[in-house]
Amino acid sequence: MIFTLDSYQMKLSEIENHLGKFKVGIAGAGGLGSNCAVALARSGIGTLVIADFDKVEPANLTRQYYFRNQIGMMKADALRDNIHSIRPELNVLIHKVRLDRANIPSVFAGCNVIVEAFDRSDMKEMLIETVQGRMPQVPLIVGSGMAGWGNNELLNFRHIDESLYVCGDEVSEASDELPPLAPRVGIVANMQANTVLEILMKFQ
Amino acid sequence: MKIILNNREEEFEKDTITVSEMLDLKMFTFRMRIIxxxxxxxxxxxYSTAIIHDGDNIQMFYLMSGG
Known part of the structure; x- marks a missing residue:
């Protein structure tokens, strides 16, 4: 995207009014999903659909948008609370289910964009195959490669085509020896949110 | 035949190849990927039945766990 003078000539209230018309799906509410959802909420996205079946654990606080007093809560509930602490007027629809090929189209029905925010690569593959196969008109933003620290210059964005975008370094796999840490996870989550805005700002 | 793989031109001796053959020829061994x-x-x-023809545009990226 090339910034022209025109693209800057929009007041924040106009941007928020525009973004308020749209619905964005977040598949997973871990490091990517929680941080991405909060960035989208702050930007004024009208409706967020959040799907996650996990509970907040102490180890999640290293990088996920939760607080100590939320340990033990369902992440979907905790994230909805946190979003409503920022913007009470936002619509947050939560689905406390394990996403699979059968339920993805109904959970994210009506979403203008979907953010892939899973931890495991086999789940990422399943979501990409399902959304691209069953909902090919909905842009999907994938996060791949964000473990470790440093290497800012490797964090990359790829516009595969009009329905598929990838954020991350595409090489650093999370493991016990290369854990995901808050800065790089947060950067990629915010790159995904930034991509959502870029797509939606072009929508009428 | 010539194809575009991730925006770069690649040449193969055969007229068509399957996705599996391309992965073998390029020695792409990491399994988690989107094509x-x-x-x-x-x-x-x-992968073993999808055919790549001359002039095709192939996009590929790897899926890393973490998120």
Whole structure:
């Protein structure tokens, strides 16, 4: 995207009014999903659909948008609370289910964009195959490669085509020896949110 | 034949190859990946039957755990 003078000539209230018309799906509410959802909420996205079946654990606080007093809560509930602490007027629809090929189209029905925010690569593959196969008109933003620290210059964005975008370094796999840490996870989550805005700002 | 793989031209001796053959020839061994041929996603179970033709545009990226 090339910034022209025109693209800057929009007041924040106009941007928020525009973004308020749209619905964005977040598949997973871990490091990517929680941080991405909060960035989208702050930007004024009208409706967020959040799907996650996990509970907040102490180890999640290293990088996920939760607080100590939320340990033990369902992440979907905790994230909805946190979003409503920022913007009470936002619509947050939560689905406390394990996403699979059968339920993805109904959970994210009506979403203008979907953010892939899973931890495991086999789940990422399943979501990409399902959304691209069953909902090919909905842009999907994938996060791949964000473990470790440093290497800012490797964090990359790829516009595969009009329905598929990838954020991350595409090489650093999370493991016990290369854990995901808050800065790089947060950067990629915010790159995904930034991509959502870029797509939606072009929508009428 | 010539194809475009991730925006770079690649040349193969045969007239057509399957996705599996391309992965072998390029020695791409990491298993978790997404491949699109001319914008169409090829599921993993179709790698041995999906055919790549001259002029095709292949997009590929790797899926890393973490998030």
């Amino acid at each position: 699109k041929i001319n914008g169409e996603l090829i599921p993993k179970d179709k």
